[in-house]
Amino acid sequence: MKKIGMILTSLLLVAGLVTGCGSTPATPDKSSSGVPTDIQAIKDRGVLKVGVKVDVPKFGYKDPKTEVVDGFEIDLAKVIAKEILGEEKIETTAVTAKTRGPLLDSGDVDLVIATFTVTEERKLSYNFSDSYFTDGVKLMVKKDAGIKSLKDLDGKKIGVAQSATSKKAIQEAADKLGAKVSFLEYSTYPEIKAALVSGRVDCFSVDGSILFGYLDDSTIILDDSFAPQDYGVASKKGNEGLAKLVNETVAKLKTSGEHDKMIQKWGLK
Known part of the structure; x- marks a missing residue:
């Protein structure tokens, strides 16, 4: 009888585990509105969080007098924000070559647009858009x-x-x-x-x-x-909706000629 009791107890434990696993649904790819969940989260927040350089003149630079951050990559971030939110609303976080990856990993930023060179090794950890600048x-x-x-x-x-x-x-x-x-x-x-x-x-x-x-x-x-x-816009693995939108935005800028205008605006070679 003792042995039978142990068997019954084991079966109940297994049943409980199976029930528990089934009670947590996988995160849906799209919200109820049909918008990818990663993009919907940005819409709900009302601002696109972007990691940028603040020490690279013409790309991302913080004016020590005005404390305003501007540059080609800041403009690119604003264009992407407008695609998502309908307005150029961004929240910038200063990054370095060492911190930009970890800030994406932690979710502190949605995107990194910071002279981030695309490599095969980095593609294993992050989504990258097509190149928006080659140096x-x-x-x-x-x-x-x-x-x-x-x-x-x-x-x-x-x-x-x-x-x-x-x-x-x-x-x-x-x-x-x-x-x-x-x-x-x-x-x-x-x-x-x-x-x-x-x-x-x-x-x-x-x-x-x-x-x-x-x-x-x-x-x-x-x-x-x-x-x-080749510089690319980086996003976190799993945020596939955001990665797709970013890549489409970069492509649209190139085909429309706006990309060339942005390059000329900042005097980039």
């Missing part, structure tokens, strides 16, 4: 340093941003040339520029469009260019 990794040095190319940086230190693709691109190019270079990583671009000015690094390396925002009379950007960098 290349370049090198900034002091005018009086006598450095003309990457080969001249043999034995030198190069400043790069944490978690950026610049380090890998330059390392691979240096290896092909037989040049030995070392790297110092910084969290922000102004920190790298300051390191170059003070002599802590011999070169500031990042995408050319970013470097142009830090060019002054004492520095030059070399002709060398490495590893084409």
Whole structure:
């Protein structure tokens, strides 16, 4: 009898587990209004939350006097917000190359539009739109340093941003040339520029469009260019409705000619 009781108890436990599993429905792809649930959540909130750069002139830059953040990527965020909300209502969060992924993961931002280079590895973690800008990794040095190319940086230190693709691109190019270079990583671009000015690094390396925002009379950007960098709008895996809308918006801007106008507005190359 004791054995039979144990068997009955086990069966009841299994039945309870099965019932419990069935009581939690899967999240529907669309809301009752037919709008994808990820987009509906933004509509209900009334604002699109976007991670942007605040230290990249012409892309995403915060004016220290007015504290206004503007640039090409800010304009792009507003266009996407208008597609969703009917108005250009965005809430921006400053991100760096190191923090933009985690902020997407946590849900603190809906999108990251922050000179985020699309790579096969990153596609495993995030949704990316088609490219809205293509650049290349370049090198900034002091005018009086006598450095003309990457080969001249043999034995030198190069400043790069944490978690950026610049380090890998330059390392691979240096290896092909037989040049030995070392790297110092910084969290922000102004920190790298300051390191170059003070002599802590011999070169500031990042995408050319970013470097142009830090060019002054004492520095030059070399002709060398490495590893084409395609920037895409990133969203969290699972937010497929949002990813589709973003990609369609980028495509629409390109076909209508508005994308070219935005590029010209900000003087991008």
